[in-house]
Amino acid sequence: MRAIVYTETGDAGVLSLTEREIPRPGPGEVRVRVVVSGVNPTDWKSRKGASTRERGAGESVPNQDGAGVVDAVGPGVTSLVPGDRVWIYLAAPDYGATGTAQEYTVQPERRLVKLPDEVSLEVGASLGVPAMTAHRALTVAEDGPSRLAPGALKGKAVLVAGGAGAVGHAAIQLARWAGATVLTTVSGPEKAALAGAAGAEHVINYRAEDVAARVREVCPEGVDVVVEVSPAQNLGIDLAVVKPRGVVALYANDGGQDITLNIGAGMGPNVRLQFVLLYTVGDAALLAAAEDVAAAVADGALPIGEEHGLPLLRFGLDEIAAAHDAVEHAAVGKVLVQVGAE
Incomplete structure (x- = not known):
């Protein structure tokens, strides 16, 4: 072969x-x-x-x-x-x-x-790496949910950094399938169109807009989950928009390996910083992700192609x-x- x-x-x-x-x-x-x-x-x-x-x-x-x-x-x-x-x-x-x-x-x-x-x-x-990474990021908040299904994220808000990427795309789709309000950041109009096609309801051009201000306009109380691809660049914004007891799930190191952390900004609201890597999440988390992703696929919630973002x-x-x-x-x-x- x-x-x-x-x-x-x-x-x-x-x-x-x-x-x-x-x-x-x-x-x-x-x-x-x-x-x-x-x-x-x-x-x-x-x-x-x-x-x-x-x-x-x-x-x-x-x-x-x-x-x-x-x-x-x-x-x-x-x-x-x-x-x-x-x-x-x-x-x-x-x-x-x-x-x-x-x-x-x-x-x-x-x-x-x-x-x-x-x-x-x-x-x-x-599916694999992008969808299962997105699933993990969406299910590590202290107040749940630990599994995704229609309605599991109802009433919750999710901010996806880099909504035109593969993980960002899957996170938008899974979050919408589970009933969340979804915001995302992108670098320009072409990526904005893709993120919108994926299902994001609020698309923010971080090069032209004040991200924290825009997020707070949409979600005055903040977001429950941040799915973060560039923590070295974005952690300050994330801590400014995440709700008390919310989570910032870090799944990549785009833009830099080191983080500067304002401890007080996260400590006051009891924010959780959760690192995400599939290789070490354990079999239980992998099985849960595979089952939920399969259910989303069966519901037609994870299409691909330019028309789907x-x-x-x-x-x-x-x-x-x-x-x-x-x-x-x-x-x-x-x-x-x-x-x-x-």
Whole structure:
């Protein structure tokens, strides 16, 4: 089978297309014929060696997200059968050769979620990291909810920083599905149009407007949850607009690694700062996210494409380096790699 591998960290040039043996599923494992592989910032960061996770010797196959068709199941697998359409999350959490940038991947049963027949595999490959990260960010407030469903966020307000990004897009959609009032920040008119198409009710251009003032106009008491992509730049604003007992969920470090924190601004209102990283949230949180995201997908709440606020950027498997570079250089939209045919 065709597979993308790398044996050392570095720029996208370390990725190479090779032939590997088709793996066999063991007990509790499932083999998936990959159709679409999704690329996220975590993929290029791991490839460059920026991850805190240990990389062992041998070949690594990149990309955590993907979607395809179950090809074979190992002993003890009960929830899936050959022919099932599935989406994959955290395909290679500890490096190794199980990423989705290959024609077949073997995964633990728990890493696969059924995809309804009416939902495209492109949608499936776009879920994983973005949607599950967004779910975690929306469910860590002290006063809840801990799960998402229609009505779970009714009466609550959510501010999504960077609503035109993949996680921001998913956070807008999930928050709206759960009944929240959704505000978002963007850097210009084109991204504003995308965030609006995703479902944000209030879109704020942070380069032209006073974000804190605008948020307080819409939500005089403040917001319950901030989904934050650039805490080094935005934490002061976040603390100025979050409600007492609210949460600022930090899932990325865009714009800088270090935070300057006014302790009093957060201490007085009992604000929670919650760091979010899927690799270490634990199995219970992953399962909850997968179940709730699957329910949202079944309700049609997580569409993609430019008309839904997330343009699709498509690459072939032999264009994997360009796909990784596109994500690294902040291309607007979801980068997908076509691995095979459905």
